[in-house]
Structure formats: C-alpha cells, structure tokens
Amino acid sequence: MKLAPALQYSHELLKNTVRPGETVVDATVGNGHDTQFLAELVGNSGQVLGFDIQPAAIQATTTRLAAANLQNVSLYQTGHQNVDQYLSTDLSAAIFNLGYLPSGDKSVITHGQTTIEAVQKMLPHLRTEGLICLVVYYGHPGGNDERIAVEKFTATLPQKEFNVLEYQFVNQAHTPPKLIVIQKR
Amino acid sequence: MKLAPALQYSHELLKNTVRPGETVVDATVGNGHDTQFLAELVGNSGQVLGFDIQPAAIQATTTRLAAANLQNVSLYQTGHQNVDQYLSTDLSAAIFNLGYLPSGDKSVITHGQTTIEAVQKMLPHLRTEGLICLVVYYGHPGGNDERIAVEKFTATLPQKEFNVLEYQFVNQAHTPPKLIVIQKR
Numbered sequence: 001m002k003l004a005p006a007l008q009y010s011h012e013l014l015k016n017t018v019r020p021g022e023t024v025v026d027a028t029v030g031n032g033h034d035t036q037f038l039a040e041l042v043g044n045s046g047q048v049l050g051f052d053i054q055p056a057a058i059q060a061t062t063t064r065l066a067a068a069n070l071q072n073v074s075l076y077q078t079g080h081q082n083v084d085q086y087l088s089t090d091l092s093a094a095i096f097n098l099g100y101l102p103s104g105d106k107s108v109i110t111h112g113q114t115t116i117e118a119v120q121k122m123l124p125h126l127r128t129e130g131l132i133c134l135v136v137y138y139g140h141p142g143g144n145d146e147r148i149a150v151e152k153f154t155a156t157l158p159q160k161e162f163n164v165l166e167y168q169f170v171n172q173a174h175t176p177p178k179l180i181v182i183q184k185r
Numbered sequence: 186m187k188l189a190p191a192l193q194y195s196h197e198l199l200k201n202t203v204r205p206g207e208t209v210v211d212a213t214v215g216n217g218h219d220t221q222f223l224a225e226l227v228g229n230s231g232q233v234l235g236f237d238i239q240p241a242a243i244q245a246t247t248t249r250l251a252a253a254n255l256q257n258v259s260l261y262q263t264g265h266q267n268v269d270q271y272l273s274t275d276l277s278a279a280i281f282n283l284g285y286l287p288s289g290d291k292s293v294i295t296h297g298q299t300t301i302e303a304v305q306k307m308l309p310h311l312r313t314e315g316l317i318c319l320v321v322y323y324g325h326p327g328g329n330d331e332r333i334a335v336e337k338f339t340a341t342l343p344q345k346e347f348n349v350l351e352y353q354f355v356n357q358a359h360t361p362p363k364l365i366v367i368q369k370r
Binding site: 001002003013016017129151154155156157158159162163164165166167168169170171172173181183 | 186187188198201202314336339340341342343344347348349350351352353354355356357358366368
C-alpha cells in the first residue's frame with residue numbers, strides 16, 4: 001500500500017464521512033473533479049453547493065456534471081466567502097483546493113483572507129464529525145502566504161469544538177499540496 | 186468517523202502493509218502493546234525483533250506475550266541503535282514510540298542521535314512499500330530536541346528512495362504525539 005498523496009487522502013476521509021442525502025460544499029470547483037466526486041457521495045437525495053469565481057471553471061464543471069448525468073449540484077459563480085448566502089442546512093463536509101485553476105489563468109489564485117472567511121462561515125453549520133478539507137497548493141507566487149495564513153488560523157481553532165489535522169509529505173524538492181483537515185467534535 | 190490519533194493511524198498503516206511471515210521491528214517495546222500488535226500481524230511464520238534498554242520493559246512485554254501465547258518475538262535488552270547486530274533479513278516495518286516508558290522512570294528517554302542511528306541502520310533492509318513509523322511524544326524535557334532532530338533527518342531523506350509523511354494534530358494545548366512515516370519507494 002502506497003501512502004496516499006494529500007488529495008487522495010482527503011477523498012478517503014470524505015468517503016468515510018459523507019452519507020447519502022447530506023449537504024456538502026465544493027469551495028473551489030475548478031474543473032469539477034471534486035464536485036463530481038462529492039455529488040456521487042451524497043447521491044440524488046443530497047446536494048452539493050459549488051463555488052468558483054471563474055466562468056471557465058463553472059462552464060467546465062457544468063459540462064462534466066451533465067456528462068455524468070448528475071443533477072444534485074448548484075453552481076455559483078461567486079467567491080466562496082459568500083457561502084453563507086446559499087447555505088441554510090447542516091453541512092457534513094467541504095473541500096477547498098487552494099491555488100489556481102489547473103490549465104487556467106495562473107494569476108487568479110485563492111487568498112488567505114477570503115479562504116479563512118469562507119471557513120469561518122461554514123464552521124457553525126458543520127455537523128458532528130463533519131470535515132472541512134483544505135488541500136493547500138503553495139508552490140506558486142502568493143501560495144506560501146496563503147498557506148501560512150490558513151495554518152495560523154486553523155491551528156488556533158478551539159480544541160473543545162474542533163480537531164485540526166495536518167498531513168504533509170516533507171522530503172520533496174517540489175512542493176506537493178499539504179492537507180489541513182478540520183473536524184467538528 | 187473520528188480522525189485517528191497518531192498512534193492509531195500508525196497501526197492502520199501497519200495493518201495495510203505488514204503481511205504474515207514478514208520480519209518487523211518494535212524499536213521501543215515499552216509495555217509491549219505494539220509488540221503484541223506486530224506479533225499478531227506477522228503470525229507464526231513471521232518474526233518480531235523487539236528492543237528496549239529497560240529491564241522493566243522487557244519483563245512487562247515478556248509477560249504480555251506469554252499471556253497472549255505469542256512465541257514469534259525475540260526481545261533484546263539493548264539500545265535500538267544496535268538493531269543491525271540482529272537484523273539479517275528484509276524488513277517490512279518498524280515502529281518507534283519516542284519518549285519515556287509509560288508508568289516507568291520518566292528520566293530515561295529516547296534521544297535523537299540514537300533514534301536516527303537506528304533508523305539509518307534499518308533503511309537498507311526496508312522492502313518496497315515497507316514503513317518506519319515514528320510516534321514522537323515530545324511534551325517531556327528533552328522531547329522537543331529529539332523531535333527537531335528526527336524531523337530534520339527525515340525531511341532530508343532522498344525522495345527517489347523514500348516518501349516521508351508527517352501527520353499531526355495542531356490545535357491542542359497539550360502536545361499529542363506526532364507521527365512521522367518513512368516509506369521505501
């Protein structure tokens with residue numbers, strides 16, 4: 001068994017957490033890989049709320065979901081820090097892929113401040129044992145600043161309410177993504 | 186599903202890696218919990234080599250193994266840095282619990298230099314996808330120095346030969362153990 005890379009490990013945790021019928025958030029839909037994964041986990045009786053500021057991401061994800069015949073996703077072309085305007089129920093999980101859109105405009109990146117704001121707005125909705133997974137790519141300009149801001153924020157979440165796990169490969173020349181997981185206790 | 190604490194996660198990884206008939210090392214047998222766990226994983230056709238410098242640890246573990254009727258363990262009352270004198274076969278896994286003997290003499294602790302020496306001597310024996318798990322307790326005097334030394338050593342292992350994973354809860358007032366895993370590629 002090979003040790004799971006960060007993104008794969010986040011999917012293993014989500015598979016063990018998310019149940020059919022639940023509500024989940026894809027905070028950075030990108031090309032829609034995670035959106036589809038989450039839509040399949042929650043099934044027809046559940047729902048995915050997906051956020052991205054880039055039209056190309058919304059378009060690519062719409063196409064992907066249609067091809068997979070998945071109709072339980074609501075996509076919003078807006079920043080994930082506006083999640084509170086769309087979220088009214090309990091949340092079992094959320095995923096963020098921090099960085100830029102793969103094969104998109106590399107100058108459009110996620111930022112620590114809005115990432116943290118989105119997390120803060122989701123935390124009160126998170127059910128017991130629910131997860132927020134932050135897959136932090138930080139090899140690009142601006143990435144390290146966001147990583148540091150997110151680490152600082154998550155490391156100080158109250159331990160009576162949340163467990164925060166960091167999962168990271170450390171002996172690599174290039175910077176593979178680091179996974180930060182917040183679990184509601 | 187609750188996120189697994191460090192020691193529990195190391196056991197999950199070992200369960201998914203170690204096969205009956207293989208050779209494994211418990212580098213710090215302590216009260217023998219991990220020794221028994223490993224002995225059950227490798228079964229009668231496998232073997233566990235167990236190391237501890239303290240007579241109390243060897244005695245407690247001998248008693249535990251006898252009660253469980255496990256006869257596939259060789260215990261050595263010597264430092265784990267001497268592992269090379271006893272290891273002649275391929276190794277599928279090793280575990281270290283760094284710190285002091287629970288309910289024992291808290292002034293007798295593991296040290297970075299000998300821990301690293303033990304790891305260095307085992308790495309050439311490690312089979313592909315084999316694991317060395319270091320469960321690093323570091324809340325005691327001297328613990329932080331060992332943690333830093335081990336992190337520095339493991340983070341610079343050549344990435345063509347090994348993957349090194351760090352797994353750690355970060356928002357806790359007390360210092361829960363941190364898991365460092367070395368996997369042979």
